Amino acid sequence: MTVETRKQTLHYFFAKVVDRLGYKFTPDEDLRDFLLEQEVLLEQKHGIPFCPCQPITRERAHNMTLVCPCIPFHRAHYDAMKRCWCGLFVHKDVTDPDSLPQIPASEVKRG
Amino acid sequence: MQGGLIVATTEWIPVMDDASLPEGGMQSAYPRGLNVVIARVDGTVYAVSGACAHMGCPLFTGSLAAGILTCPCHDWRFDVRTGEFLDAPEVRLTVYPVRSENGKLFINLG
């Protein structure tokens, strides 16, 4: 399977999941394309489409919270940013994703 | 009005012998080619879509404990009684009605 076809497959699966969660793919096409490609490459390397922007370790339980789309496991954090950490997904009402900063989890929890 | 469509949508499809599904166990079945998982939890039989809501992995190869089905691929956990994904209940597996008659389990795909 080519990288391009696999990107489309991941897009198909992920779109269904994130729609239910109130998210959509970012309208930033370059970012979307880059991140999906990284996920396909990570999947080729590890067998799993891990997050391209967060650290996987040797601990399975930790790593399984970083499989795309990881939104269910970081809901409060991402809802506060209106985007996921990588920015592949944004809240449905977002039209200008560049205006959304990355806020670390520790600052969101502090309020 | 008795249309053919009504008959088709209320059809119960036999899937397996009731006795072949032990308490706490699960099995895959393919009524009309559709992949479903049938599980018995606390004496009641439930049927849910057999393809994981995440990326479609076959759920019957995962594990079932206390009604919670864990996908073998990335450990997403679903309640087979409601189809709900435990970490985000908005994401769910389709649940199908099941009934037992004359020692056989029947499923209704709706």
Added chain:
Amino acid sequence: MPNIIMYTLSTCPWCRKTKNFFKQHGVPFQFIDYDLADEATQERIMAELDAHGANGFPFVRIGETVIMGYNPGRYQELLGL
């Protein structure tokens, strides 16, 4: 100029943007790509991330100040650019 070290991933677009920011402003920095590092280095980086409650990359240290996530405004402010 304060010492600048950053932890990044080779797969992360915001890490690339961070590196580009410093390059474009002619500010020298060191970086380690966590995903390409050896196991001992990864463990050391994870310990540092955990100590700061950081969930992901980029993780930038400018002098004594840590900035988590891509934040060009903060970089500018700290470097007086």
